[in-house]
Amino acid sequence: xxxxxxxxxxxxxxxxxxxxxxxxxxxxxxxxxxxxxxxxxxxxxxxxxxxxxxxxxxxxxxxxxxxxxxxxxxxxxxxxxxxxxxxxxxxxxxxxxxxxxxxxxxxxxxxxxxxxxxxxxxxxxxxxxxxxxxxxxxxxxxxxxxxxxxxxxxxxxxxxxxxxxxxxxxxxxxxxxxxxxxxxxxxxxxxxxxxxxxxxxxxxxxxxxxxxxxxxxxxxxxxxxxxxxxxxxxxxxxxxxxxxxxxxxxxxxxxxxxxxxxxxxxxxxxxxxxxxxxxxxxxxxxxx
Amino acid sequence: xxxxxxxxxxxxxxxxxxxxxxxxxxxxxxxxxxxxxxxxxxxxxxxxxxxxxxxxxxxxxxxxxxxxxxxxxxxxxxxxxxxxxxxxxxxxxxxxxxxxxxxxxxxxxxxxxxxxxxxxxxxxxxxxxxxxxxxxxxxxxxxxxxxxxxxxxxxxxxxxxxxxxxxxxxxxxxxxxxxxxxxxxxxxxxxxxxxxxxxxxxxxxxxxxxxxxxxxxxxxxxxxxxxxxxxxxxxxxxxxxxxxxxxxxxxxxxxxxxxxxxxxxxxxxxxxxxxxxxxxxxxxxxxxxxxxxxxxxxxxxxxxxxxxxxxxxxxxxxxxxxxxxxxxxxxxxxxxxxxxxxxxxxxxxxxxxxxxxxxxxxxx
Amino acid sequence: xxxxxxxxxxxxxxxxxxxxxxxxxxxxxxxxxxxxxxxxxxxxxxxxxxxxxxxxxxxxxxxxxxxxxxxxxxxxxxxxxxxxxxxxxxxxxxxxxxxxxxxxxxxxxxxxxxxxxxxxxxxxxxxxxxxxxxxxxxxxxxxxxxxxxxxxxxxxxxxxxxxxxxxxxxxxxxxxxxxxxxxxxxxxxxxxxxxxxxxxxxxxxxxxxxxxxxxxxxxxxxxxxxxxxxxxxxxxx
Numbered sequence: 001x002x003x004x005x006x007x008x009x010x011x012x013x014x015x016x017x018x019x020x021x022x023x024x025x026x027x028x029x030x031x032x033x034x035x036x037x038x039x040x041x042x043x044x045x046x047x048x049x050x051x052x053x054x055x056x057x058x059x060x061x062x063x064x065x066x067x068x069x070x071x072x073x074x075x076x077x078x079x080x081x082x083x084x085x086x087x088x089x090x091x092x093x094x095x096x097x098x099x100x101x102x103x104x105x106x107x108x109x110x111x112x113x114x115x116x117x118x119x120x121x122x123x124x125x126x127x128x129x130x131x132x133x134x135x136x137x138x139x140x141x142x143x144x145x146x147x148x149x150x151x152x153x154x155x156x157x158x159x160x161x162x163x164x165x166x167x168x169x170x171x172x173x174x175x176x177x178x179x180x181x182x183x184x185x186x187x188x189x190x191x192x193x194x195x196x197x198x199x200x201x202x203x204x205x206x207x208x209x210x211x212x213x214x215x216x217x218x219x220x221x222x223x224x225x226x227x228x229x230x231x232x233x234x235x236x237x238x239x240x241x242x243x244x245x246x247x248x249x250x251x252x253x254x255x256x257x258x259x260x261x262x263x264x265x266x267x268x269x270x271x272x273x274x275x276x277x278x279x280x281x282x283x284x285x286x287x288x
Numbered sequence: 289x290x291x292x293x294x295x296x297x298x299x300x301x302x303x304x305x306x307x308x309x310x311x312x313x314x315x316x317x318x319x320x321x322x323x324x325x326x327x328x329x330x331x332x333x334x335x336x337x338x339x340x341x342x343x344x345x346x347x348x349x350x351x352x353x354x355x356x357x358x359x360x361x362x363x364x365x366x367x368x369x370x371x372x373x374x375x376x377x378x379x380x381x382x383x384x385x386x387x388x389x390x391x392x393x394x395x396x397x398x399x400x401x402x403x404x405x406x407x408x409x410x411x412x413x414x415x416x417x418x419x420x421x422x423x424x425x426x427x428x429x430x431x432x433x434x435x436x437x438x439x440x441x442x443x444x445x446x447x448x449x450x451x452x453x454x455x456x457x458x459x460x461x462x463x464x465x466x467x468x469x470x471x472x473x474x475x476x477x478x479x480x481x482x483x484x485x486x487x488x489x490x491x492x493x494x495x496x497x498x499x500x501x502x503x504x505x506x507x508x509x510x511x512x513x514x515x516x517x518x519x520x521x522x523x524x525x526x527x528x529x530x531x532x533x534x535x536x537x538x539x540x541x542x543x544x545x546x547x548x549x550x551x552x553x554x555x556x557x558x559x560x561x562x563x564x565x566x567x568x569x570x571x572x573x574x575x576x577x578x579x580x581x582x583x584x585x586x587x588x589x590x591x592x593x594x595x596x597x598x599x600x601x602x603x604x605x606x607x608x609x610x611x612x613x614x615x616x617x618x619x620x621x622x623x624x625x626x627x628x629x630x631x632x633x634x635x636x637x638x639x640x641x642x643x644x645x646x647x648x649x650x651x652x
Numbered sequence: 653x654x655x656x657x658x659x660x661x662x663x664x665x666x667x668x669x670x671x672x673x674x675x676x677x678x679x680x681x682x683x684x685x686x687x688x689x690x691x692x693x694x695x696x697x698x699x700x701x702x703x704x705x706x707x708x709x710x711x712x713x714x715x716x717x718x719x720x721x722x723x724x725x726x727x728x729x730x731x732x733x734x735x736x737x738x739x740x741x742x743x744x745x746x747x748x749x750x751x752x753x754x755x756x757x758x759x760x761x762x763x764x765x766x767x768x769x770x771x772x773x774x775x776x777x778x779x780x781x782x783x784x785x786x787x788x789x790x791x792x793x794x795x796x797x798x799x800x801x802x803x804x805x806x807x808x809x810x811x812x813x814x815x816x817x818x819x820x821x822x823x824x825x826x827x828x829x830x831x832x833x834x835x836x837x838x839x840x841x842x843x844x845x846x847x848x849x850x851x852x853x854x855x856x857x858x859x860x861x862x863x864x865x866x867x868x869x870x871x872x873x874x875x876x877x878x879x880x881x882x883x884x885x886x887x888x889x
Contacts, residue, residue, distance in 0.1 A: 036361070091359060096595060110585050180704070180724065268421055275409050
């Protein structure tokens with residue numbers, strides 16, 4: 001029973017990891033670009049939400065809207081004016097530029113917010129639970145978080161497969177050289193892709209802030225979880241990323257059940273196992 | 289000679305003179321470093337050892353990323369492994385410190401074989417993050433070993449340190465010369481490697497892996513060999529670093545900031561893909577560190593900003609730009625295609641005649 | 653007759669390598685013009701220069717009274733030039749119909765739409781939900797042409813559309829050319845199939861090693877003229 005509970009917690013945790021991973025997956029899918037500062041942007045969103053809702057006391061709905069919109073705008077501008085300049089055949093510049101950004105963000109946050117661990121208090125939501133079957137209850141907060149992940153992924157699929165923007169994004173992912181021949185402006189398309197990914201990063205950061213303690217150095221750990229979820233799930237498949245997140249979450253919670261100190265290591269080992277036995281992931285759609 | 293040839297040859301002479309001067313400066317610096325115990329105080333020696341350690345780490349990261357195209361943000365795995373294996377060997381096998389250091393490096397290299405096998409299942413930027421995950425795994429595993437202090441780490445027993453030499457001055461000198469030897473080995477090793485056939489293969493891989501494979505270069509094996517070799521040297525440096533610190537903890541041993549971020553900064557600013565680059569890089573890095581000593585987080589922010597600026601403005605870094613602009617070289621590794629032409633009479637003529645003789649030589 | 657496209661002394665480089673050495677070429681509205689020549693003669697490079705895929709700053713290229721030298725590819729496309737790229741380059745992640753729709757991203761008004769493209773190439777209608785590359789070579793070529801037409805271009809550039817296709821399929825596809833011309837689009841075809849090129853065009857240019865070696869109307873040129881210009885026989889080395 002206690003194991004079943006651990007697995008259930010892991011599945012719900014997987015929703016959070018899927019949220020972390022979705023943005024990473026999107027950017028890689030469209031631009032073959034990996035943003036090493038991805039986790040740090042999630043933490044920026046967390047601090048933003050914290051500032052709006054706790055420090056300034058604004059309405060949470062306003063806080064959510066502002067955080068998501070600001071992250072989206074920042075993502076668009078960053079891609080359009082900085083990251084686009086280092087995109088190209090060489091893999092080194094994007095890695096190094098985003099690595100540099102990661103260092104800057106972590107230290108900038110440290111300077112502004114100090115190293116104290118923070119969290120957004122969620123009052124009654126913290127302890128509320130939902131009984132799903134006889135005798136087994138799950139936390140309401142994690143459950144809503146999981147539902148958000150599904151909603152976000154569903155929305156991204158909608159954009160990608162049912163809109164003309166999505167058509168352009170998929171075409172750019174296939175063959176960016178030809179897209180300008182159809183009137184597509186790659187600089188803008190890449191920036192839009194990053195903007196979408198940044199909306200998701202904003203949502204992910206808000207959930208992070210509500211679910212766990214965080215501090216300026218939390219970013220890299222989230223990047224690693226996002227990355228692991230993407231690899232386990234398989235490249236190019238965003239529902240696969242949800243599956244990857246769930247597997248990672250379950251590995252972690254089961255590991256934690258064995259010994260609290262094993263949680264993160266268990267997740268890493270599950271990732272390595274997938275890498276060894278199924279390097280393309282569980283539901284891959286494209287080559288790395 | 290025609291006017292144009294005169295200008296070209298005097299320009300070439302100037303470059304040759306400049307290169308000779310730089311080579312002499314380099315030699316003078318090496319001699320000065322070799323004699324450091326004679327002129328440097330304790331604090332200076334400590335700083336020099338740090339500089340030499342970072343030089344070795346930077347040469348290795350440069351070899352991986354700048355020549356083999358393997359961008360790793362997980363080399364801290366081997367620094368930490370080198371440190372922990374050194375502590376384990378020195379403390380539990382009775383091996384003398386001087387032997388334990390290379391032994392730890394060897395053990396690190398052995399561990400890098402399965403590590404590399406796993407890491408190579410990923411490519412490009414995903415390979416980079418994968419190496420980071422692997423380093424984290426090693427960190428978390430190291431924290432499980434209570435014999436080595438678990439999460440809080442452990443100090444090197446005093447008697448092991450005392451066994452190195454009779455006097456404290458003697459121990460400090462010995463420690464310094466270990467660092468010096470490692471740094472010299474790293475620079476010389478990379479230079480020799482790049483001048484060899486292996487080096488030609490690596491340059492081909494760096495330029496175009498597909499093209500290299502199509503002419504028969506076994507790229508996978510070449511990358512693997514370089515990965516293991518750099519793991520050895522990085523482990524060797526790690527073993528030394530923690531000998532000098534006398535204490536090891538999982539967080540310090542496997543720190544991304546200390547052993548990857550700073551190293552990358554050094555290589556990028558100095559000039560990736562050149563041997564001189566990391567040398568310039570350590571000088572710039574440590575100068576900036578001295579200047580910015582009180583800045584706290586702003587120092588790191590500045591570092592990140594400079595790294596980004598270099599990538600956006602001129603990704604070749606300081607030495608890369610100097611080399612490209614002025615043709616300067618201290619450690620020649622580039623190969624130059626010499627096209628010599630002969631007409632029917634055997635006399636040298638303009639290059640668009642039918643007979644051509646080509647040869648690959650090392651640029652002077 | 654309005655001059656639709658004119659290049660004067662066009663030069664193009666790939667790094668240090670010069671591919672085009674001063675191309676003078678023009679197309680008038682309503683014409684179908686063909687460029688023939690051996691592999692490596694610079695035909696595709698010319699199309700890439702015109703569509704903005706190669707840098708052309710400082711060159712003289714005028715389209716519909718506007719200088720397009722140095723302009724970005726997406727802006728050139730929006731002015732009314734569409735290309736059927738060499739090798740078709742359909743998007744595998746998009747269905748046939750989505751490939752056609754993406755061709756209309758420029759949103760220019762005109763006679764071409766999904767219906768008229770399916771009318772021109774009836775084979776495609778039943779396959780519209782297939783993956784973009786899950787079709788025969790000939791059908792893929794039709795999709796590529798349809799995709800370019802969807803933008804209602806004034807000038808359609810066709811880069812080696814016969815490549816890899818059986819002769820009967822080539823003939824079928826080329827039957828579409830006069831139908832396209834009728835509806836107001838001028839056409840420039842780059843072709844290795846000399847017979848097909850001569851059959852369909854009003855005027856012909858022959859490229860050799862980056863230069864125009866011959867130009868004229870198909871009727872006025874003999875097979876010998878063309879063979880000499882194609883292979884460079886009889887020219888000073």
